[in-house]
Amino acid sequence: MSSTSLTIRALHDKLISSEITSRQLTESFLQEIGATNDALNIYLTICRDEALAMADAADRRIEKGDADILTGIPLALKDIFLSEGVRTTCGSQILENFIAPYDSTAVARLKERGAVLLGKLNMDEFAMGSSNENSAFGAARNPWDTSCVTGGSSGGSAAAVAARMAMATLGTDTGGSIRQPASHCGVVGLKPTYGRVSRYGVIAYASSLDQVGPMTRSVEDCAIMLGAIAGYDPLDSTSIDTLVPDYCAGLIGDIKGVRIGLPKEYFVDGLDPEVKRVIDATIATYTDLGAQMVEVSLPHTDYAVACYYLIATAEASSNLARYDGVRFGKRVDKGDGLIEMYRQSRAAGFGAEVKRRIMLGTYALSSGYYDAYYLKAQKVRTLIRQDFLAAFEKVDVILTPVAPTPAFPLGEKTNDPLQMYLSDIFTIPANLAGTCAMSLPAGFSDAGLPIGQQLIGKPFAEASLLKIGHAFEQVTDWHSRQAPNCGGTI
Amino acid sequence: MRDKYEVVIGLEVHVQMTTRTKIFCGCSTTFGNEPNSQTCPVCLGLPGALPVLNKQVVENAIMTGLATNCKIAPRSLFARKNYFYPDLPKGYQISQFELPICEQGWLDIEVEGGKQKRIGITRIHMEEDAGKLLHGDTPESSGNSFVDLNRACTPLLEVVSEPDMRSSDEAIAYLKKLHQIVIYLGVCDGNLEEGSFRCDANVSIRPRGQKELGTRAELKNINSFRFIKQAIEYEIDRQAELLEDGGKVIQETRLFDSNTGVSRSMRGKEEAHDYRYFPDPDLVPLVIDETWIEAIRTELPELPESKYRRYTETFGLQAYDASVLIAEKAVAEYFEACVALFDDAKSCANWIMGELSRRLNDNGLTIAHSPVTPEMLVGILQRVADNTISGNIAKKVFETMWQSGQEADIIIEEQGLKQVTDSGAIEKIVDAVIAANPEQVADYRAGKEKLIGFFVGKVMQQSKGKANPGMVNELMKKKLAFPLYGEK
Known part of the structure; x- marks a missing residue:
């Protein structure tokens, strides 16, 4: 069956015209997941029974003429989203057997629309990582080259889309966790503006940076998914009550005269030549489409990674305190008292990178260090945000690489955390600025690995990113190329 | 020996609010229900759950701030206080640290010789309460501890005073005044035994005339006015003896045992926690505009001080009578209900402070549960005023009324108590x-x-x-x- 290479809209049309049922579609996906997952390690939990029940319900809804565009469409979730009754591990031993007792808002919104949820996807433990190698359940493999990383932390979400093991997925992005794996796996990934999508029911890593977003095969699919999950949620005090535009309706028209900013700090010596080649070609394509290239400056870029690793780890050290073995999750209790129970449970439950970040964050918040680290990082963060707002006075969007290199081989950076942290050097600033950014396929390396471009937009200007990205897709075919290790048949 | 030293006391009071729901979720705050029956993902601290601030809590905090002459911050922040304990589900308490909602207030208290003294209020902030630990006491459960999170996330106000009090009597006067105010505001039920109004006292002494403060000890969680006085007195003696013996007071937290009347050290300064406070990224800064404050100010209930003035000046009551009537909000309300129906305030006051309160005391009832309502009591007073019955007969009528719940006129009629004026x-x-x-x-x-x-x-x-x-x-x-x- 060729359905697994279609777009959401095309599939929706087939469902509406009864060319196919959601059950058939879901069974087909489940079969492909069953056949491919051992090799790619993308799904941590496959929700066969639940998915089929959702598919049947969707078919009934379609029959009644009550279908939404997502009704009956098989999707999957990063294992950071709570989905009622389903195991939610967050890639960690400490939550290995945690069954979510409620739905996150994003999941509830997908369910309301009648989407089919196939299962939960691999990720770096607690979303801390850039390669998926920090998963307690083994790294997901890149469908373009199984010896390479998927990127992270939403590696499973990117790989599932690339391997045609779901029509679209949800990820989360704290410092690039949607965009970087999207780039490495050749899919579209959007990190919305902070506050655009509710964080309720999404396991927190760094609360002031975390944002939920879609990972899809095309920009149009991305627009559909974003429209489904975006919008104010009274359960999340940081979600913003502004109108959600019709993202699909904005995908028409040309981009003549659009001003695209090229930040000089991002195009420095040492950029991987293949990445540079792809970005240069992307610039040429946009120029051909009538866009205007403008050099801009984001002067505080150099401080972004350091700033991020103080703020994110500080928040994480507090956010992860609740995994204490008392009420849920792993408990190791040898009867040596409360403090030992805490120590042993957390020692056994958390992996090395999570422990490293908890320690970093604890240190950054400690009495006597707070001002020098956390507070200073917050000030730098303000400067970084101001850099962007100033640049957006001159341009509509900013174009940059997503990652310094294409996907790297598994194991290459696992012993060098600093090198790993630098994987996110181009994506972190958008999180610190709280604005939206999208990664979309822009080309390939000589070895055949996908390379993405990043479009950074003004706060709440997701529609602009989608429109520009869509225009790019109309004249390129990078997004529709198929990975060699693909679950779905073409 | 004590007289050589001046006592310096500052108080931190935790006021548990009487809101219907918790501070960051919609769970009920009812006391005494089945353990963990009033919980949800938010107050259980489940992964992914997020706090949403209860507006009523903010309004209560503003009311309390206004009633204690505080400045209300136009922008305040919630912060996380990080520490591990099984009754604290998230591993941090959401509180306020920098930028609390109220600052720089004061209360006037009456001190020796009937003089007024102003006690400064440093700050008032909002925070969530923790749950409760229950320790197993049956053969099967002994050695186990159980966590009840019904109380977790219930709203508290922490009212921090300046170290302005110079005796345990002043401390008690301040506490009683604050207690009275929060009850008048309807912010707290004032129940000390159930922990609705808990006090930590910072106590130090210094030789008279010395400017610098002595080293203080913090007395934790004392739950009655009597025990607070005892604990402070004990602490003053302890510190004075230490200093007299050439020793030094060390900074520490002490727990007072009301059974023995003695306190013991809980933890020293070096064991003090580093709470790693930082602004809670899950909650946005709380912005309060002047319009909101003014709206609350206009709806502020009348406070005891103003009632006192009204009772003495408008109703012509004696100072003593007025202070007895305002001591409890419910009594003042009862009195005012009577006066609204019957304009002889003096006889209303006499009856409430006399027959009614004696009867209530005998039966262990509060005025809110009095079988004789203000309307019924006034029914008696009117018949005395129009000479239908004498004062003595009125007492008889009251007794019958208390027992039977009948109206005065019916009792007078049925028992033939009408006064003979022929x-x-x-x-x-x-x-x-x-x-x-x-x-x-x-x-x-x-x-x-x-x-x-x-x-x-x-x-x-x-x-x-x-x-x-x-x-x-x-x-x-x-x-x-x-x-x-x-x-x-």
């Missing part, structure tokens, strides 16, 4: 009494005028209390003064 009828009895007691009459006329009470008493007895005592008195005097016509 002078003919009274005169008959007076004559009969004079006729029946010739010896006493002679004594009276010989100058033993004290006997008038005897005669009036006899008449009242014979009339079953119903004769108008004034009339009886007057008539009796008249008749005893001059021999009646025909009398031998």
